[in-house]
Amino acid sequence: MAGMTPTPKGNGTGYRSLVGPLLLPTWVVIGIFLVLPVALMAVYSFLTKEFRGGVIWDFTLAAYDQFFLNRGLFGDEPPTLEWTYITIFWRSIWQAALATLICLIVGFPTAWFIATRPPKARAIWLFLVTIPYWVNLLIRTVSLKFLIRENGPLNESLMSIGLITDPLPLVNTNLAVQLGLFYSYLPFMVLPIYAAVERYNFALSEAAADLYASRWVTLREIVLPVVKPGIIAGCILVFVPSLGAFLAPDLLGGAKTFMIGSLIDEQFRGSQGNWPFGAAAAMILMTLVLIVLMIYARAQTKGEAR
Amino acid sequence: MSTAIDIRSVVKRYGTATALHGVSLSISDNEFFTLLGPSGCGKTTLLRCIAGFEDVTEGEIRLFGQNIAGLEPNHRPVNTVFQQYALFPHMTVLDNVAFGLKMKGMGLADRTARAGKMLEMVHLSAFADRLPSQLSGGQQQRVALARALAPEPKVLLLDEPLSALDLKLRQAMRVELKTLQEQTGITFIFVTHDQEEALTMSDRIAVMSQGRVQQIGTARDIYEAPVNRFVADFIGETNLLEVTVERIEGDTARVILPGGHAITCAAVGNGPGKHHISIRPERLSLAATGDLEAVVERIVYLGTDLQLLTRLTTGEEFHIRLQNSARTALPPPGSTVALHLEEGAARLLAD
Numbered sequence: 134m135a136g137m138t139p140t141p142k143g144n145g146t147g148y149r150s151l152v153g154p155l156l157l158p159t160w161v162v163i164g165i166f167l168v169l170p171v172a173l174m175a176v177y178s179f180l181t182k183e184f185r186g187g188v189i190w191d192f193t194l195a196a197y198d199q200f201f202l203n204r205g206l207f208g209d210e211p212p213t214l215e216w217t218y219i220t221i222f223w224r225s226i227w228q229a230a231l232a233t234l235i236c237l238i239v240g241f242p243t244a245w246f247i248a249t250r251p252p253k254a255r256a257i258w259l260f261l262v263t264i265p266y267w268v269n270l271l272i273r274t275v276s277l278k279f280l281i282r283e284n285g286p287l288n289e290s291l292m293s294i295g296l297i298t299d300p301l302p303l304v305n306t307n308l309a310v311q312l313g314l315f316y317s318y319l320p321f322m323v324l325p326i327y328a329a330v331e332r333y334n335f336a337l338s339e340a341a342a343d344l345y346a347s348r349w350v351t352l353r354e355i356v357l358p359v360v361k362p363g364i365i366a367g368c369i370l371v372f373v374p375s376l377g378a379f380l381a382p383d384l385l386g387g388a389k390t391f392m393i394g395s396l397i398d399e400q401f402r403g404s405q406g407n408w409p410f411g412a413a414a415a416m417i418l419m420t421l422v423l424i425v426l427m428i429y430a431r432a433q434t435k436g437e438a439r
Numbered sequence: 440m441s442t443a444i445d446i447r448s449v450v451k452r453y454g455t456a457t458a459l460h461g462v463s464l465s466i467s468d469n470e471f472f473t474l475l476g477p478s479g480c481g482k483t484t485l486l487r488c489i490a491g492f493e494d495v496t497e498g499e500i501r502l503f504g505q506n507i508a509g510l511e512p513n514h515r516p517v518n519t520v521f522q523q524y525a526l527f528p529h530m531t532v533l534d535n536v537a538f539g540l541k542m543k544g545m546g547l548a549d550r551t552a553r554a555g556k557m558l559e560m561v562h563l564s565a566f567a568d569r570l571p572s573q574l575s576g577g578q579q580q581r582v583a584l585a586r587a588l589a590p591e592p593k594v595l596l597l598d599e600p601l602s603a604l605d606l607k608l609r610q611a612m613r614v615e616l617k618t619l620q621e622q623t624g625i626t627f628i629f630v631t632h633d634q635e636e637a638l639t640m641s642d643r644i645a646v647m648s649q650g651r652v653q654q655i656g657t658a659r660d661i662y663e664a665p666v667n668r669f670v671a672d673f674i675g676e677t678n679l680l681e682v683t684v685e686r687i688e689g690d691t692a693r694v695i696l697p698g699g700h701a702i703t704c705a706a707v708g709n710g711p712g713k714h715h716i717s718i719r720p721e722r723l724s725l726a727a728t729g730d731l732e733a734v735v736e737r738i739v740y741l742g743t744d745l746q747l748l749t750r751l752t753t754g755e756e757f758h759i760r761l762q763n764s765a766r767t768a769l770p771p772p773g774s775t776v777a778l779h780l781e782e783g784a785a786r787l788l789a790d
């Protein structure tokens with residue numbers, strides 16, 4: 134733990150006594166809005182389901198058992214690995230990773246473009262990037278569906294200019310889900326990269342060119358490593374919510390594009406729900422995300438200690 | 440001696456603004472050449488044109504005979520020491536110094552050895568594995584120098600490299616830079632606004648102002664024989680006096696000083712009429728009768744020197760510098776003194 138190792142800077146003793154009280158509001162907020170709900174979910178995941186939603190206070194591993202093991206239709210066969218949910222998780226991870234990659238490919242040049250405009254123009258561009266966020270995500274996703282459906286404006290206009298003869302079946306495909314995720318989370322990629330590029334010292338690129346590096350080599354050897362923290366922050370900010378997203382997969386995807394977010398969402402919805410199972414799926418998802426973040430944090434600290 | 444850099448009528452425009460108005464100068468191989476001028480005079484723009492960071496609007500830049508004006512910076516065999524060093528923050532000191540060698544295709548073992556040698560030369564061998572952020576300003580400066588010298592450029596460009604250092608370090612680095620230039624035999628083009636830096640290190644200096652070269656010469660040339668008002672005023676301390684020019688014959692002129700005394704002095708350009716002469720404050724002495732009369736307003740004690748702030752009886756401010764010796768009898772403030780101009784002290788300037 135970071136708090137256990139004494140900090141090398143020992144000159145702040147006068148302030149140290151204030152640190153506790155000043156941090157109190159933060160701890161209260163984190164406690165109420167983060168620790169408490171997560172703890173609740175953790176506990177629920179070990180309870181027994183009530184058939185009309187809700188839980189019975191009987192501790193059991195049934196939810197995790199259901200997630201990982203297949204005991205046959207009547208629960209009396211020897212357990213084998215249950216692939217249904219693992220497949221959904223695996224698909225979600227791929228979808229999220231792909232969405233992150235696409236956001237990065239589009240977001241990096243966008244952020245670069247904005248950060249290299251004159252300061253006044255930057256503010257306008259940033260404003261334009263965030264404008265979609267003034268509209269509710271649900272409404273935006275529904276409009277996207279309207280836009281790409283078989284007799285929607287996209288297909289209509291493509292057909293009218295003669296590029297296609299039959300409407301493209303876009304809704305209920307992986308492509309549509311990707312489009313939804315990309316549209317929802319692109320700004321989360323653009324903003325942190327913008328912040329990093331804006332602080333980038335362009336004299337470094339000049340220095341690299343001066344030392345015989347071509348533009349590509351300069352990008353690879355100097356620019357990308359220096360703005361890497363912004364890129365990684367952007368990737369995390371896109372990957373994590375994409376992994377748990379349920380609006381885009383629900384509205385734009387179909388049965389074949391079922392993702393974790395929808396799975397969890399379903400468990401808490403109406404009378405068919407299974408709260409402990411939803412909680413267990415959420416805990417497994419959270420564990421996955423934490424492992425990814427810890428691997429990243431480990432890599433970061435190693436890089437700095439070099 | 441061969442010509443390293445030949446700059447021919449270089450014009451640089453940004454939209455409607457002109458940064459360089461047809462600059463021409465040539466720099467010899469092995470020379471320590473300084474571009475000196477106030478901020479905004481175009482000296483950094485000219486350096487950036489040589490490095491290739493800016494395209495020239497018109498004109499040619501020849502490097503050992505080859506016109507490099509159209510080349511990308513990574514194809515020019517010149518290296519730059521940047522004002523804020525621009526060290527790569529994610530690379531160790533050694534990797535920074537080896538970067539140019541790596542880009543030129545040198546193998547790992549060779550470039551590590553050569554970068555190590557460069558670090559030895561700037562006395563930083565012990566810091567090879569540090570990151571730039573773990574070094575002091577002076578150390579970063581020397582890394583920047585080693586990095587730029589490592590690929591053995593034909594010309595080294597230095598953009599105010601000492602301006603971020605404190606005075607002591609700056610003075611030490613001046614000597615180190617000059618030594619380094621002599622050791623390596625590489626042509627240095629040094630940009631500065633600090634005339635003391637320029638005078639102490641340079642073989643030759645180009646004084647620039649408003650996008651034009653005002654004068655090119657050795658430190659002694661530009662200090663003792665400035666060609667115009669700008670150079671005389673910018674280099675060192677001087678007294679500029681408006682005089683009436685009676686006549687000019689060749690490179691001497693007959694001028695009437697304020698107060699009516701006529702003298703003969705060296706002249707550049709300019710016909711008869713009202714013009715300015717420059718008189719260096721140390722080229723004067725106090726006398727019983729003299730060329731000018733002044734009232735002493737204040738005496739400033741400078742240790743080796745004494746500075747007399749006076750006002751001529753005709754109203755102009757006038758500075759005098761006297762060596763501080765026991766024999767110097769000082770006039771009390773308020774008294775009137777006569778000033779004798781030494782032989783060659785006054786110089787008629789072009790406007």
